[in-house]
Amino acid sequence: MLLSIKTKLKLTAEQKTVMSKHAGIARFTYNWGLATWKSLYQDGYKPNKYLLKKFFNNSVKTELEWIKEKGICQKITQYAFDQLGAAFDRFFKGLGGYPKFKKKGVNDSFTIDASGKPIPVGGLRVKLPTIGWVKTYEGLPHATTTKLTISRIADDWYIAFAHEVECEPTQKSQEAVGVDLGIKELATLSTGIVFPNPKAYKKSIQKLKRLSKSLARKTKGSNNRHKSKIKLAKHHNRVSNIRKDSLHKVTNYLCKNHAVMVIEDLNVSGMMQNHKLAQSIADCGFYEFKRQLEYKCKKFGSKLVVADRWYASSKTCSNCGCKKESLLLSERVYSCGHCGHVMDRDLNAAINLSRLAKA
Structure with a gap:
């Protein structure tokens, strides 16, 4: 079964700045996608996350040099559109309200991966794609995962991922x-x-x-x-x-x-x-x-x-x-x-x- 784990990261000042940049790009991409979605819908079109993602990568992203800065993982924009699509899916099914624009410093988060390759985790250090090595306060189980989500809570950064674990039936009293x-x-x-x-x-x-x-x-x-x-x-x-x-x-x-x-x-x-x-x-x-x-x-x-x-x-x-x-x-x-x-x-x-x- 899949089990998720979330723990606090032990970051330096420079690493916190890098995390803030990633969260800012994810927030910008999400807000751009939401604004474009609303504009296209008002013009009579039926947008979706795949159409927005293709247009953003081919026309918008090429003109924004700060997104392509060295040390920035380029996968965060892809997951930002996936989150926007999931938000609209919940809205259309009646499970949530209409998606809202994200604000700076409120629920900052981003998701990264290694282009489909498994990411090894374990111990007190994790090597993030593009970002590099980061430390944790508690030891992580030795496993592999396909993607990692990093979020900020009360000015502290946390890492979360899902990994496969075996069921452990216990003797019942x-x-x-x-x-x-x-x-x-x-x-x-x-x-x-x-x-x-x-x-x-x-x-x-x-x-x-x-x-x-x-x-x-x-x-x-x-x-x-x-x-x-x-x-x-x-x-x-x-x-x-x-x-x-x-x-x-x-x-x-x-x-x-x-x-x-x-x-x-x-x-x-x-x-x-x-x-x-x-x-x-x-x-x-x-x-x-x-x-x-x-x-x-x-x-x-x-x-x-x-x-x-x-x-x-x-x-x-x-x-x-x-x-x-x-x-x-x-x-x-x-x-x-x-x-x-x-x-x-x-x-x-x-x-x-x-x-x-x-x-």
């Missing part, structure tokens, strides 16, 4: 487990194990507000504003990393130790309509939790079962099977009026979900 996701506790298992929610954004919101206010007070275009912007971006990145770290730890534990996992098909977009809980729900990362389970189940030889969205796991008694007509969100302890069974609400739901594995 539990046959089946139900997983109930929540806001107070990130995940409650039917075995009684509870994983707390780190609440990374909520714990950092005061500092984020202070940094945002400091940024707003700086003069636009000044060096102090740029420094303040980087400081705010670094803290946002730290919050994101804390959330991802907790999700990876929980999903790794589940997939390595359980043969079958049952989770709910949560309507996250619908839950976000509740403005009183939207911030807390977004801080949990429910969609990312499900996405990680899906590919880690393939890697570790587990099976994922997604319960029906309308399955009343919280309202049903795990002891007698009697279903309540209503259950308030504030009721954290489930009390059955039929058999008198009393249990934690989340644990009761997790036990009901675990029984779907046998069904």
